[in-house]
Structure formats: C-alpha cells, structure tokens
Amino acid sequence: MKIKSRSKKIIIGNWKMAPNKMKEAKAMFTSVKKTASTLRGVSTILCPPFVYLSELRKLVGGHRCVIGAQNSSHSDEEAQTGEISSKMLKDVGVLYVIVGHSERRAMMETDEIISKKVRMCLKEGLKVVLCVGEKERDEHGEFTKFIIKQIEDSLLGVNKSLIKDNLIIAYEPLWAIGEKAKATPTPEDFLEVSILIKKTLADMFGRDIAMNTLVLYGGSVNPENAEGFLSDGEADGLLVGRASLYSIKFNKILEIANSIK
Numbered sequence: 001m002k003i004k005s006r007s008k009k010i011i012i013g014n015w016k017m018a019p020n021k022m023k024e025a026k027a028m029f030t031s032v033k034k035t036a037s038t039l040r041g042v043s044t045i046l047c048p049p050f051v052y053l054s055e056l057r058k059l060v061g062g063h064r065c066v067i068g069a070q071n072s073s074h075s076d077e078e079a080q081t082g083e084i085s086s087k088m089l090k091d092v093g094v095l096y097v098i099v100g101h102s103e104r105r106a107m108m109e110t111d112e113i114i115s116k117k118v119r120m121c122l123k124e125g126l127k128v129v130l131c132v133g134e135k136e137r138d139e140h141g142e143f144t145k146f147i148i149k150q151i152e153d154s155l156l157g158v159n160k161s162l163i164k165d166n167l168i169i170a171y172e173p174l175w176a177i178g179e180k181a182k183a184t185p186t187p188e189d190f191l192e193v194s195i196l197i198k199k200t201l202a203d204m205f206g207r208d209i210a211m212n213t214l215v216l217y218g219g220s221v222n223p224e225n226a227e228g229f230l231s232d233g234e235a236d237g238l239l240v241g242r243a244s245l246y247s248i249k250f251n252k253i254l255e256i257a258n259s260i261k
C-alpha cells in the first residue's frame with residue numbers, strides 16, 4: 001500500500017508532568033510559538049499539564065502553534081473525582097488530546113477505557129492522538145500482532161464518520177521512550193509499522209480513512225534523529241517528550257520538520 005503523506009508535518013510536544021511553575025510554562029510556550037509561527041510547513045501542538053491549559057490558551061495566536069491535552073476522562077458523569085472531561089478541554093480551547101499514552105496504559109488504562117476516551121473526545125470535536133506501541137520486539141514479528149490488536153481494541157465502537165481527519169496515530173515503541181530507552185527504531189522500522197497501521201485502519205474503516213490518518217513517530221526524538229524519521233521514515237510528524245522541555249532543541253526539531261519536502 002502506498003503511503004500518502006501530507007506536506008505539513010505535525011510536531012507535538014508532550015511536556016508530561018513538567019514544568020513545575022506556570023511562569024516557566026508560559027516562557028516555554030512563548031519561545032516555541034515565536035519559532036512555530038514562522039514555519040509554514042509545520043503544525044505545532046504543545047501538550048502541557050492540565051493546570052496550565054487555560055493560561056497558555058491566552059498566548060495562542062494563529063493556527064501554527066496550538067494547545068493539546070495529555071489525557072481526558074472516559075466518562076462525562078460528574079462523579080469522577082480528579083478527572084477532566086472532554087467537554088472541559090473543549091471549553092478551554094484545547095484542539096488535540098493524546099489518548100492511550102504508554103505511561104497512562106501503565107496506570108491500568110486498558111484498551112477498553114481508551115476506546116471510551118477516544119469516543120468521548122471525538123464526540124466533542126477534539127482531534128485524538130492515539131498512542132500505540134509494543135513493549136518489546138521479538139524476532140518472529142509477533143509484536144506486529146500486538147500493535148494490530150491494540151489499534152482494533154482502542155478504536156472499538158468508534159464512529160467511522162467522526163474519525164475522518166480527526167484521528168492521528170502515534171507509534172511509540174515502549175523500548176524507545178524516556179530516560180531508560182534501550183534504543184530507537186530505524187526510520188525503516190518506523191515505515192514498516194506505519195504501513196501496518198494504515199493497513200489495519202483500512203481493514204477496519206476503509207482505504208479512505210486509512211490514507212487520511214496521519215501516523216507519527218514518538219520515542220527519544222531529538223534534533224539528531226528527527227530528520228531520518230521524517231524523510232526516510234516518511235513520518236507525518238513526531239511526538240516529542242523530553243526534548244520538548246528544552247525550547248532550543250524543540251525549536252530545532254520544528255525547523256528540521258519545516259525543511260523536509
């Protein structure tokens with residue numbers, strides 16, 4: 001299957017549980033926005049912790065650098081202490097929501113819960129960035145079955161008409177994420193999985209949806225490896241963790257993405 005990749009790259013910064021101060025969050029956002037707003041070839045999405053969303057929303061100007069959330073509740077019933085609903089996110093101006101990040105899955109978030117989250121977000125008109133990825137790779141390619149099942153189960157019962165243009169898949173192999181990462185996949189490894197993801201989506205929702213769904217790479221992305229994933233790996237974009245906390249590094253990644261034709 002031939003992969004159609006859109007020209008505008010999507011670069012997402014997942015700040016996770018950082019920084020500790022609103023002042024720092026504002027400074028980080030402002031620095032990234034300054035670069036992002038000059039780049040025609042990139043859509044930048046910054047995903048800060050929930051508590052900073054409203055204030056950072058006030059700093060958004062234009063569509064090149066917007067805000068996303070790192071999570072959203074699977075339910076809209078009020079009795080959910082500590083949860084944040086997709087309705088609330090929508091109301092404060094969030095456009096994208098990361099769903100099913102491996103760090104959330106490690107907190108007992110099952111595919112069933114994730115599929116509910118996806119449905120809640122899409123119902124509100126939010127764009128979903130669904131994270132998938134295997135824990136380990138085996139020689140026999142069993143990990144590919146794991147990825148297929150993760151996609152099937154995470155998108156169970158999701159309305160096909162809501163998915164079009166509103167779903168992004170981020171392939172983040174767990175062994176490549178964070179400080180303890182063992183390695184990173186090669187751009188070719190990514191490309192193979194990206195084709196597998198599109199094929200799975202085509203089987204579930206048809207070719208049109210599959211071709212329209214962007215597939216991003218995530219896991220130890222930095223200014224040194226970004227170009228490989230975007231050009232040789234044909235990634236539609238990148239989901240950046242640690243490097244997104246350093247504006248200089250993140251801005252460099254944005255510039256690299258902008259230079260890819």
Ligand code: PGA
Pocket residue numbers: 014172176177178179181218219220221239240241242243
């Ligand atoms: P990392 O995180 O870039 O720090 O590996 C990526 C992620 O968890 O989304």
